[in-house]
Amino acid sequence: MLKKAKEILKSADGKRIICVDIEEWEEIFEYINQDEKHKKKFKYICGIILDGHRNTDVYDKEDINDKCKDVTAMKFFKGNDNDRIYCKEISLEDKTYVVIACKLLIKKKSKKNNKKNNPLINSVGKSKYEIIRKEYPKS
Numbered sequence: 001m002l003k004k005a006k007e008i009l010k011s012a013d014g015k016r017i018i019c020v021d022i023e024e025w026e027e028i029f030e031y032i033n034q035d036e037k038h039k040k041k042f043k044y045i046c047g048i049i050l051d052g053h054r055n056t057d058v059y060d061k062e063d064i065n066d067k068c069k070d071v072t073a074m075k076f077f078k079g080n081d082n083d084r085i086y087c088k089e090i091s092l093e094d095k096t097y098v099v100i101a102c103k104l105l106i107k108k109k110s111k112k113n114n115k116k117n118n119p120l121i122n123s124v125g126k127s128k129y130e131i132i133r134k135e136y137p138k139s
Helices: 025-032 036-051 118-126
Strands: 002-010 016-021 059-061 071-076 083-091 097-105 128-132
Touching: 002 036, 002 097, 016 025, 016 036, 016 128, 025 036, 025 083, 025 097, 036 059, 036 071, 071 118, 083 118, 083 128, 097 118, 097 128
Parallel strands: 002 128, 016 097
Antiparallel strands: 002 016, 059 071, 071 083, 083 097
């Protein structure tokens, strides 16, 4: 089944975008917007992704098997609440790099992936997406 994801942010050069799964939209945005601390962390992680940098402390691959090579996690407050937004990375035909925020996991309990989060990561890995691009005003 083809899922839909909506673009929310774009890099300055337009080569990288961040999207959110439409079915998970409400839950993910409620989480991000619950307070200033969560908003700030989300903006920080998105900035790293859109600028093409690597910081494995806040955004890293969840490479648990061959089906999940394109699954990553935004890591919120590692060592404390340890919440995650599992993401899928894809490339569009025009070579735009896309990160789709797919599933929220509150309070990841263990350092390693386990029986609770492996099925979640696998479901993100199997998902196929249609990207709904954002219309930007012409300048």
